[in-house]
Amino acid sequence: MSSAITTGFTPQAKARPPRAPGENYLNVAFGVKSWLLTTDHKRIAILYLVTLTILFFIGGAAATVIRLNLMTPNGELVPADTYNKLFTAHGIIMVWFFLVPVVPTVLGNFLVPMMIGARDLAFPKINLLSWYVFTIGAIITLWALLAGGVDTGWTFYTPFSSKYARTNVIPTMLGIFISGFSSIMTGLNFIATMHTMRAPGLTWWRMPLFLWAHYAVSVIQVLATPVLAMALILVGVERVWGVGIFDPELGGDPVLFQHLFWFYSHPVVYIMLLPSMGITSEVITCFARKPIFGYVFIVWSSIGIAVLGFLVWAHHMFVAGQSVYSALIFSALSYLVAVPSAIKVFNWTATLYKSSIAFETPMLFAMGFVALFTMGGLTGLFLACLGVDLHVHDTYFVIAHFHFIMVGGAVMGYMAGLHFWWPKMTGRMYSDFLSKLAALIIFVGFILTFLPQFVLGYLGMPRRYHVYPPEFQVLNVMSSAGASILAVGYVLPLFYMLWSLYAGKPSGPNPWNATGLEWQTPSPPPPHNFDETPIVTTGPYEYSMEESALVH
Amino acid sequence: MFAEVPLFPEQASTTAQRVDALFFFLCTVCGTMAVLIAALVLYFAFKYHRRAEDERTPRILGNNRLEWFWTITPLFVFLIMFLWGASVYTSVALPPPDAMEIFVVGKQWMWKIQHPSGQREINELHIPVDQPIKLTLTSEDVIHNFSVPAFRTKIDVIPGRYVQIWFQPTKVGNYHLFCSQYCGTSHSNMVGTVIVMEREEYREWLASQAATGSLADQGRQLFLKFQCITCHSADAAARAPVLEGLYGRTVPLKDGRTVVADDAYLRESILYPEAKVVQGWEPIMPTFKGQVEEEDLIKLLAFIKSLKPGQTPVRNEEASPPLDAPKVPPGGNPKPRESVPTYRPQGKSTQP
Numbered sequence: 001m002s003s004a005i006t007t008g009f010t011p012q013a014k015a016r017p018p019r020a021p022g023e024n025y026l027n028v029a030f031g032v033k034s035w036l037l038t039t040d041h042k043r044i045a046i047l048y049l050v051t052l053t054i055l056f057f058i059g060g061a062a063a064t065v066i067r068l069n070l071m072t073p074n075g076e077l078v079p080a081d082t083y084n085k086l087f088t089a090h091g092i093i094m095v096w097f098f099l100v101p102v103v104p105t106v107l108g109n110f111l112v113p114m115m116i117g118a119r120d121l122a123f124p125k126i127n128l129l130s131w132y133v134f135t136i137g138a139i140i141t142l143w144a145l146l147a148g149g150v151d152t153g154w155t156f157y158t159p160f161s162s163k164y165a166r167t168n169v170i171p172t173m174l175g176i177f178i179s180g181f182s183s184i185m186t187g188l189n190f191i192a193t194m195h196t197m198r199a200p201g202l203t204w205w206r207m208p209l210f211l212w213a214h215y216a217v218s219v220i221q222v223l224a225t226p227v228l229a230m231a232l233i234l235v236g237v238e239r240v241w242g243v244g245i246f247d248p249e250l251g252g253d254p255v256l257f258q259h260l261f262w263f264y265s266h267p268v269v270y271i272m273l274l275p276s277m278g279i280t281s282e283v284i285t286c287f288a289r290k291p292i293f294g295y296v297f298i299v300w301s302s303i304g305i306a307v308l309g310f311l312v313w314a315h316h317m318f319v320a321g322q323s324v325y326s327a328l329i330f331s332a333l334s335y336l337v338a339v340p341s342a343i344k345v346f347n348w349t350a351t352l353y354k355s356s357i358a359f360e361t362p363m364l365f366a367m368g369f370v371a372l373f374t375m376g377g378l379t380g381l382f383l384a385c386l387g388v389d390l391h392v393h394d395t396y397f398v399i400a401h402f403h404f405i406m407v408g409g410a411v412m413g414y415m416a417g418l419h420f421w422w423p424k425m426t427g428r429m430y431s432d433f434l435s436k437l438a439a440l441i442i443f444v445g446f447i448l449t450f451l452p453q454f455v456l457g458y459l460g461m462p463r464r465y466h467v468y469p470p471e472f473q474v475l476n477v478m479s480s481a482g483a484s485i486l487a488v489g490y491v492l493p494l495f496y497m498l499w500s501l502y503a504g505k506p507s508g509p510n511p512w513n514a515t516g517l518e519w520q521t522p523s524p525p526p527p528h529n530f531d532e533t534p535i536v537t538t539g540p541y542e543y544s545m546e547e548s549a550l551v552h
Numbered sequence: 553m554f555a556e557v558p559l560f561p562e563q564a565s566t567t568a569q570r571v572d573a574l575f576f577f578l579c580t581v582c583g584t585m586a587v588l589i590a591a592l593v594l595y596f597a598f599k600y601h602r603r604a605e606d607e608r609t610p611r612i613l614g615n616n617r618l619e620w621f622w623t624i625t626p627l628f629v630f631l632i633m634f635l636w637g638a639s640v641y642t643s644v645a646l647p648p649p650d651a652m653e654i655f656v657v658g659k660q661w662m663w664k665i666q667h668p669s670g671q672r673e674i675n676e677l678h679i680p681v682d683q684p685i686k687l688t689l690t691s692e693d694v695i696h697n698f699s700v701p702a703f704r705t706k707i708d709v710i711p712g713r714y715v716q717i718w719f720q721p722t723k724v725g726n727y728h729l730f731c732s733q734y735c736g737t738s739h740s741n742m743v744g745t746v747i748v749m750e751r752e753e754y755r756e757w758l759a760s761q762a763a764t765g766s767l768a769d770q771g772r773q774l775f776l777k778f779q780c781i782t783c784h785s786a787d788a789a790a791r792a793p794v795l796e797g798l799y800g801r802t803v804p805l806k807d808g809r810t811v812v813a814d815d816a817y818l819r820e821s822i823l824y825p826e827a828k829v830v831q832g833w834e835p836i837m838p839t840f841k842g843q844v845e846e847e848d849l850i851k852l853l854a855f856i857k858s859l860k861p862g863q864t865p866v867r868n869e870e871a872s873p874p875l876d877a878p879k880v881p882p883g884g885n886p887k888p889r890e891s892v893p894t895y896r897p898q899g900k901s902t903q904p
Contacts, residue, residue: 080737153734159711160694160736164660248712249841251824254695255710288600289607294614297623319697320708321715324645328638335630339623346622347614349589352596356607359597367593374589378582385633387574387640390567391704394697394732458575459561460701462732465740469728474557544611 024427024524039124040527042425045110047131052102053494055138059093060490062086067449067483070476075467083466084151085167091154092145096176097138099410100268103275104186104221105134107417108214110425112190114518114525115208117199117534122192126185134182141175144168153464155265158246158257162238169239173232180225187221190214199517201536205299208516208540209292212299213278216306220267220274224310228264231257255320262313270309272406273373274302276413277344280366283416284348286514287363288355291541294347301340308337318389327386334384341377345370360512361432364439365416372408372446376401379454397457400450408446415442415493422497423511427523428504434496442489448482515542564723564748565703570640572704577636581629644705647718651686654679655767655850658689658696658709660735661742666850670763670770675744677729679721680754686718688815692846697733700746706732714815721748771855774848776865778840786864792837793830796864799857804831818853 025042035043066086069077078086109127113120121127144150150172152161161169194215198207207215235257237243244250246257285292292298314322314330348370357363379401382388392398423429452475461472468476510519517534518525538545563569654677655666665673679685689698691711698717699706702725707717731742749757764770775781783792798813806829811817820827822844825837844852 075740080740084734084737084739151736155734157695157734160734164694164736248710254712288609289602290609291611291613293612294619297614297619317708318641319706320695321710321713324642327641331637331641332634335634336627338630339626342626343619343623345589347619349592349596350615350618352593352600354610354612355596355600356602356609357597357600358602367597370593371590374586378586381582381630381633382575382578385574385578385637387571387637388578389637390641390644390706391571391575391701393706394699395701455559459558460699460728460730462697462699462730462740464734467740471556471558542611544609 023526024522025527026426026524028527037128039120039128041109041113041121041124041127042525042529044127044131045106046425048101048105048109048134051131051135051138052098052106055093055097055142056102056490057494058142059090059098060487062090062093063483064487066090067480069466070468071473071480073468073470073473073476080466081151082149084153084464085145085149087464088150088153089145092141092150092172092176094406095154095268096179097141099272099406100183101134101179101186103272103279103410103414103417104190104214104217105130105182107279107414107421108186108190108217108275111421111518112193112211112214113197114521114529115211115516116194116197116202117517117530117536118193118197119528119530121189122196123189127189130182130185130189133185134179137175137177137179137182139175140178141172144171144175155261156232156235156257157261158235158238158254159248159252162235162246162257163249170236173236177229177232180229183221183225187218187225190218191222194218199534199536205296206536206539208278209281209295209298209302210275210278212302213274213281216302217271217274220271220306220309224264224267224271227260228268231260231264234260255317255322258317258320259313262316263310266313266316267306267309269402269405270305272410273413274305276369276373276410276417277302279413279417279420280348280369282514282516283362283366283420284351284370285541285543286420286512287358287360287366288352289358289513289543290351290355291539291544292347293350293353294343295539295541297343298347301343304340305337308333308340312337315384315389318386319393331384331386335381338377338381338384341373345374345377359436361430361435361439362416362420362512364436364443365412365419368439368443369409369412369416372404372412372443376404376409379404391460392457394463395457396453396461396463399463400453400457403450403453408450412442412446415439418493418497420512421518422500423507424518424523424525426501426504427507428500429507429511430493430500430504431496434492438489438492438496441485441492445482445484445486445489449479449486450482452476452478452482515540561704562702562723562725562727563704564725564727565700565705565719565721567640567644567719568702568704568722570643570704574636574640578633581633644718647686647716648684651684651718652679653686653688655847655854656687656689656698656709657692657846657850658698658731658735658742659692659846660694661731661738663698663729663731663742663744664847666767666847667758667763668767668854669758670766671758671761672763673761675729677744677746678754678757679746679748680751681721681724681748683751684718684720686716688714688716688850690714690846690850694735695733696731696735696742699730699732700727701730702727702746708733714819721746724748724750767851767854768858769855771851771853771858772865774844774852775855778844780852781865783837784864785866786862787866793833794864795856796859796861798859803828805829806831806833806835815853818856819849822849822852 025040069075069083075083148168150167150169152165152169194211234245238245238247244252246252246254248254281292281298312330312334314326315334318327383401419435456472456475461468507523509522521529563572653668657664663675665677689709691709693711696709697706698709703719705717705719707715725748727746729744729746731739784795786794801813802810803813804810811828823839823841825839826835829835
């Protein structure tokens with residue numbers, strides 16, 4: 001009745017050098033230098049966590065002003081130029097400096113080595129370098145956004161961005177360009193680590209779905225990010241030297257940019273989403289105390305999403321004057337990419353059948369993820385549908401849809417993961433009551449914010465409008481009211497999470513009785529994770545095996 | 553107050569009814585799917601919530617038959633959605649042959665409209681009800697998007713090329729016209745009104761608008777003003793192809809290719825004459841890029857489109873006829889001049 005059998009964890013004979021009792025990655029060294037020069041993947045994860053949390057609240061502040069401004073049809077709060085800079089800043093920060101990196105660099109960095117039974121990532125120094133590169137990129141872009149701003153929208157459509165915009169286009173793009181390298185480094189690191197450093201017995205088909213999701217994401221990051229880098233360089237070249245690439249006056253094609261941009265920026269949605277799907281699989285199995293339903297199908301659906309995600313980019317251009325044939329092909333492919341997502345939702349639902357569900361905070365977030373992601377996915381079917389896209393393209397229908405996917409989906413999943421592994425990362429439990437309250441507030445606030453936007457979109461309200469016809473006001477006020485609730489929901493965790501560091505009760509190594517190698521170490525984990533290399537003898541999620549009753 | 557809050561947009565075109573039918577179909581299918589999943593999750597959550605700390609669960613790992621069922625079924629449903637959506641989209645792709653053509657030029661931040669009979673308006677589009685309308689659009693600067701929610705249609709208006717949409721309004725009234733593609737500071741003020749009128753009312757409106765001749769007439773003036781006639785003349789000394797009856801024809805090019813003389817080709821040949829040189833002619837034409845504005849291009853095109861055999865102006869005609877020249881009815885054209893030799897095929901001279 002050692003916990004070893006139940007989780008497939010068997011201590012191997014070879015022992016690491018002894019460490020002081022109670023020593024962990026947080027208390028092994030102190031001081032600024034011990035953080036800024038660390039190569040410990042867990043400490044780098046914390047560096048990312050702090051950086052990204054700050055960026056999230058900056059991006060959120062921009063959203064707050066946007067929603068406040070939209071409470072009146074005449075946009076009395078801020079002038080048009082400021083409004084345009086605000087939604088651009090909101091998009092750029094949230095997409096490139098929060099959603100894309102957040103799960104891989106915080107939870108992925110912390111957990112990938114631990115889940116595969118390794119002591120660190122394959123390239124610990126590159127891992128640290130990626131944080132520096134990311135931070136430099138973020139600072140440059142933030143500086144550009146604050147000192148004058150940029151008003152192109154996060155999509156940088158040409159020839160507006162390459163010729164007409166009189167704002168900080170080049171420095172903003174430079175920051176994004178630089179941070180892209182961090183994305184590639186993280187992806188390469190994860191791929192190398194998962195290929196070469198899995199513990200004995202941890203075959204590919206025994207890997208937790210969180211790892212599969214990160215594998216798929218890493219492949220997308222490595223393949224797609226360079227295309228964005230090229231697209232941004234081309235805009236810069238045209239803007240600075242007047243080389244005709246996108247500007248028709250110079251013989252260029254403005255729509256070419258959209259192809260290049262969306263070739264990256266559609267897969268990027270899956271970079272945001274896949275890790276949260278992985279988290280959901282981990283959390284649901286743990287709190288349903290049951291193995292995942294259809295493991296192999298979920299793995300293949302992740303790979304399917306990663307591959308098909310590259311083949312749907314032109315659905316962003318159904319009304320951009322592309323040929324009818326091209327529209328037909330990309331519509332069909334877009335429907336195809338919806339299938340693997342549907343498979344995941346069905347499997348998560350089936351996992352709950354005959355389970356034993358404990359409604360702890362991470363489970364509430366995960367169920368919120370499933371609900372909101374399902375709604376986001378289903379409304380995506382409307383946009384993939386050529387006849388309907390004709391009407392709702394570039395309206396608030398699209399805004400609502402992708403916020404359901406990227407905020408309702410990706411952020412909800414991240415919150416589930418953060419609450420799930422917080423005790424592992426810090427060794428402390430947060431307030432049970434406040435965290436459940438936050439989950440509820442975020443869910444309700446989110447629905448109230450974005451549901452009215454579907455109606456607004458079908459009514460025809462275009463996106464990026466500083467002023468709008470007065471008949472749209474009631475729905476906009478409803479949306480803004482919801483956003484204020486949502487804001488409370490996002491600020492709340494900041495307080496109880498920080499509070500838990502001082503006053504939270506110790507969590508113990510495995511507060512949720514979860515399987516998975518990361519739970520076999522003390523919380524917080526020792527600097528090198530495992531004193532002995534674990535040997536894996538079973539698949540993940542063996543929550544229903546005989547021995548599980550014996551744990552604790 | 554809430555009684556005045558619209559929750560559904562007005563249906564004012566034949567497209568609107570088709571798009572809405574499809575939309576309701578999607579709502580029904582997706583709504584059913586959502587309710588089904590939600591009901592299952594809630595039922596499981598209620599039925600299987602943990603009652604005792606040491607509760608056990610059966611080790612269910614999956615069911616391949618079930619997996620294939622919920623892989624194939626959505627695929628089938630999606631196929632129906634795709635086909636229906638495609639049929640609506642393709643039906644609005646091609647305008648009917650009897651559609652009335654109106655030209656739209658977008659610029660930061662206004663819509664400039666040119667009617668075939670020469671009337672111009674800004675941020676307003678007057679059209680008759682129950683008449684198919686074909687819009688040909690281009691932009692002077694950045695990408696805009698011409699969108700009329702009540703018609704359920706929109707199109708990106710792209711600089712450097714012509715795009716087209718068509719619709720058939722079914723209901724008299726005033727409808728929003730939005731720019732739906734972000735285009736800079738006053739993007740949200742690049743709005744206007746589409747005014748759908750009874751046919752009779754529309755005719756009265758047209759008559760009340762000042763117009764110095766039809767678009768084709770105005771194009772003819774430009775044809776003389778820019779000295780196009782010097783080379784594109786219909787006499788023996790012509791140094792460039794005659795443009796009579798050119799529109800819609802297949803033109804052989806110097807490099808052996810052929811091209812259909814559509815709007816895009818004519819536009820390109822005026823702005824970038826060397827891009828496609830007609831077989832049998834030398835590339836001697838200078839570029840008119842930077843000299844001809846988008847709106848003037850549209851007039852020139854209208855003139856070339858209207859040019860029937862024998863209608864090319866004589867070379868020494870004064871560039872600017874008096875402003876009070878007799879007004880030509882829409883679609884009508886100046887009488888052919890007897891002195892001018894009639895239609896000659898293109899590519900005559902150096903061709904063996």
